[in-house]
Amino acid sequence: MTDVIRSTVTITVNGRSIEAEPGELLIEAAERAGTYVPRFCYHPRMEPVGICRMCLVEVDSPRGATLQPACYLKVNDGMNVVTDSEKVKKAQDGVLEFLLANHPLDCPVCDKGGECPLQDQTLAHGSGETRFIEEKRHFVKPVEIGALVLLDRERCIQCARCTRFAADVAGDAQIAFAGRGDLIEVATSPTQPFDSIFSGNTVQICPVGALTAKPYRFNARPWDLEQIESTCTTCAVGCRVAVQSSGNRLTRVLGVDSEPVNHGWLCDKGRFTLESIDGNEESTNPLNAATRITEPLVRRNGNLVAVSWGEALGEAAELLRRASTTADGLGAIGGAALTNEGAFAWERLLRGVLRTDHIDAQYGDGLSAALIQALPRATIDEAAKARVVVTLTGDLREELPILFLRLRESAVRFQRSIVELNFGASALGSVAQISLPVRPGEAHLVAQALGDGTLPQEVVFTQRELNDARELIGDGGEGVVFVVGRPNVAESAEVIEHAIRLLATQFPRAKFLPALRRSNVMGALDMGLAPKLRPGRGYDAESVGRDTLEQLGAIRSGEQTAILMLGGCLLGNVLDVVGAREALDTADVVIVTGHGGASLAYADVVLPAAVQHERLGTVTNIEGRVTAVAPKIVAPGSAWPDVAIASELAEELGQSIGLASVELAAKTIEETTGYPALSVLNDSTSDGVVVGDVAERSARRPLDPMAFPGIRSTESVGLGANTGTTISADIASTTSTMPVTLLELGAFEKLEVPLADAYSLRVNLSRRLYDNGIAVQGSPSLATLKAVSVLHLNHFDLDRLGVVTGDVVGVTGARGSIRLPVALDDAVPRGVTEIAFGSLDADGNDVVRPILDGGDVIAQVRLESA
């Protein structure tokens, strides 16, 4: 990175000289210098429009001082600005009075009351009495404009923040201004609701109470709320959030404006999934993911019954001890839902105490952990500022929504290029310069072709498209970031991994941003929860361990008898759900920690763990950024933090892993591996640090940049650092801190992809944001948005079958047949059918996975029109 040499300009604000960057907006320059200019329409993450006119200030011009909007005016050298004159005051008071003219006087019942910039401004400046005696504008009270958002048009001050967000930032112009003059209103079309997955952001940036979120409405008053800054772990982007609660109930999650990560935005899943954390109190069925497990459970006479921690831990220890007496008898699956400290503690228990190397935080649906560690890593910022971004992922809007927003902004606002290697419908495709369709079993061929320019016979794009893509990417991949994930769960990881390695070899100067999607999967891998990996991104080429699919095989064949599930639901996540059930049936010992789910049906012991927003620790996002997560509420019942569970289990096994607290675990991680942990915990209101990169920390914006200073929501509250305990580890560190290199991964093996048979369609099992996971199932507001099972087909294939959208077809896979409706989707390449992983049929059954066997490189199905 070259240093940008920045000159500054000097402007005068209220007689005081201040330095500003050339081209900086006056409102920002003034604010940095401590002069707050009131505003409503301005939002620092969107282009200024200067429409509310609240920010008028006096600026000297050749024709004398004129009133100019500070949010739109760019500073230039010598500019003389007055923000506190009588003239400015009259103008601003005038605007405020105009805004209030038609604004209802319902602050006492308004959700925004107490944190409303309009209310604050009025209290600060307003005359207190209204001169407006006319009848106010009336609209029918709140309209439900989408599944999650309500609009109260009487309160709207027409700042256009929400419509600009929807159109410009999210690219979902499902809400728009309608009408003209003082009849202007925000509206949807009667034929299309506001169902953007980013809809909650419009609520957060609404400067009044016009847009409210259904899950939060009337839930709490701002002055009852306490808040803490944390990291969202709903997906692996790691957005910074302010988590608010009232008493011990989570009430709201707001996006914090983190420069390197989320720019203040959140997806609706991350924002509203808090419902699942409280758990559905009515539901008492532990097999239902919406039910929160709050007490330790042990199987007695075939039933899970609540017991004390002592009893549960004793039983678990006994079972584990017995299993670990046989070599290779024990393994662990999962861990992406843990904090780094929790993952570290379990790793110590598993490798250090139980002496097993069969550990895998992924479910066979990710990528080789060693390969990810070996790739030259890009940050999110680097991807968002790259000359060219090449995506080899599923639909990022569905998988890593805020990464999608960052890349979309890069393309739309900054005109940078995206080359998409696309597997099916993808929101990024509409802003990508080039989209090369890739079918299951072809990714490595496409990767090869990007390198050598020869068009493979199999692919469904043209030589010209290939050439255009190659031209954009350039020879060595300078300035290029590849975003690589696992687009299709029904295709062997080998294909994509092969492709990634080819890209890395052919474009040695490019960087890679892994797009694994599951919450803290990156932290779990960095803490060694995978074969061959060690805490602190260590790598041990010698060790042999089974990954998840190998463990399930070993259980079925009787080599492994016990399985420890570290959070997450095995059955909800593996492709081969039939094989997994068989393995769980065969296993002697099944111990589950964490949240509920279908896998509990097989558990012998269940150890309830604290989850998101209940626990302290650090997590690592896709770019390797370590940030703090904070407890806002106390976990229900007697759920424990994972560090405590692992430590106590070690004690029961007669050993100590030396991690008496989360702080101590963090300290140990940092001291023994150099991996940032305690230093991040101690600086918990920062954007954290990227592993291996001690770049300077970015300046923070207030949580709510529109607000008037002093309003609660502008202050982000941090955790106090509370450590000082010294570590007394009595077992040796198992770490090796040598990171793996691509070379160490060994030579390529030739990849054999079976020919697709002409009568079948290859299956692309893609991910949806609103999947059937615990977060969605447990959040009533989101659960209605769950994907239903529909086969997406290109119009060629629809025509070939002689069916149209909505028709039901017979689907035959390796293990059986089902019937499903089809839908036209030309983003799906010919010869492929795309269906959402975990989507449910009308009866709520997961339908596709049971008919696939997961054994082949690609999965195929035959379709017949009924």
Next chain:
Amino acid sequence: MSHFRIDIRQRAEEVLALYPRPRSAMLPLLHLAQEQDGYVSDEGIAEVAELTLTTPADVRGTALFYDMFHLEPVGRYVVSVCTNIACLLAGGDELLEHASDTLGCAVGATSSDGLFTLEETECLADCNFAPCVQVNHRYVRTTTPDAFDTVVSQLRAGTLDHDVPPHGTLIRVRRAGGLHAPRAEVAAERSVASAAREARTPKEPK
């Protein structure tokens, strides 16, 4: 399936070819939608959204900015009476009141036979014939109540059909041919195009 009739769709495509960006055809296409249905229907909006690469909410919101687009069905004849300054000084308010009596409907409403919709309008730029009246945006120059009534009966009788086509029909002279000159390249407006394509990505049926 196109909602537009074949001839309207054909004209829509001719119009689209006249602009470097499809969104520019928004107003002419909305006029076409109104010509076909007599008002701008939801189906018309959906088709315009598709043709201009925008969303239905955006098309609807844009249409509602402009007075000439009616998003609810209106009469075959929309009668606009000006009451702005020049017409005010010439008795526009009184003529409007008279029109309401003659047509038997309130301002802003449609007569019970569905034939007429009455509107109060801003200046129609025909002030030497104040108070000024248009029917379907054709000047009828009826400055007195009696003249107004005559025009209404002529409309009812159909004798003005040639001069006053049904509501929605705006320009009856079709452009002859497309563009000839080489055009400046205008970068595609990505954000707009994208919003549309994203919006058009089929969603799973609920």
Next chain:
Amino acid sequence: MATLTAPRIVLSRADYADSHTLSRYLATGGYEGLRKALTMFPEAVASEVDQASLLGRGGAGFPAGRKWSMLRKAPISYLVVNGDESEPATFKDHLLLERDPNQLVEGVIIAAYALQVSSVYIFVRGEFALGLERVQQAVNDAYELGALGSKILGSEFSIDVVVHPGAGAYICGEETALIEALEGKRGFPRIKPPFFPAVAGLYGEPTVVNNVETMSNLPWIINHGGAAFAALGGGRSTGTRLFALAGRVNNPGVFEIEMVKNTFRDLIYDPQLGGGVIDDKKIKAIIPGGVSAPWFGPDLLDLPLGQDEVAEKGSMLGSGSIVVMDETTCVVRAAWRITKFFSRESCGQCTPCREGSGWIERAMYRVEHGGGRMEDIDLLLDLCDNIAPGLTWPPQQTTICVLGPSIPSSVHSAIQMFRDDFVEHVTNGGCRHD
């Protein structure tokens, strides 16, 4: 007495019943200006226009020649013609569009040639159904004639003209709102800077926007030379100009007369022009240049019809619309109706304009209809001041475009000139004209 010796420049053939047809146009010298222009260098054509000192006829009165040459720095991509004419009581472009569309098209082609622009959009107010048809016909005819299309009239120059219908929104007359409407959006005026579409206009490209009447003058100017045009009128206000006279006069209409040489009184009272006030009533006030303009009392009737002359007295000649109000006129009602217009036509972006117009309108309605309070009069003035601080002309503004600060003009004028009428409305509990 009015000075009516000047030639008719833009209305030369308006008296023919078939003035809008190509055959009449060709029979009366049509397309000769273009043919002549094509023998000249584009710069020379522009320089004739510059010499003519043709002030824009759309309202702002910016010299067309300067607008074009300022743009010469960057090549212009688009020429856009403003035919949105919706300023109340302005009806001169309406006449030109319907009665002489070929003249407009020829003028447009001349301008496009001078600017070396091959892409032209003529934006015509949607309510002008007949005007739209006639201009479209004129454009079709011009293609047929070879005056449009590729290599026009055998030259090396190619040009396309597209007729774009508006859809009923006054604000689209504002040039940046018009560009937005051309881009298929809501007619929201664009925030300044950039101050001129010439810097960033249609699709962000350099664009010239000119009024219909401005364009219609070009064939004559090229035929007769810029100097001949500049010889007419006086000072900066050269040539003839269309004045739309409306209100309480015997003979309302559009008159083409020489600028500066004539006064408001000439226009209103000359038998060949306005023909005097109805029933010989006394003039109470006039609106000198469209409803955005501050009013004049009868004391200023002898002011010459010149841009600078009117500006010096604190108003503007604007769109060339002159409305006469006489003793029988209720100025409260007039000012209320004008405010209602602005309230309906505010685009709704800027708070002061959106909310201020509605508030003032409702308060004015109350005063006119008997619900007024004495304090309303000063409240109205203060609200006006909040939209246009200082209530000066040209106005200071708190808004994006000048529609906002135009709202106060009529209310402020009416209160300032006829405060007693307001007081009377309040004390009488309504309007005595009712």
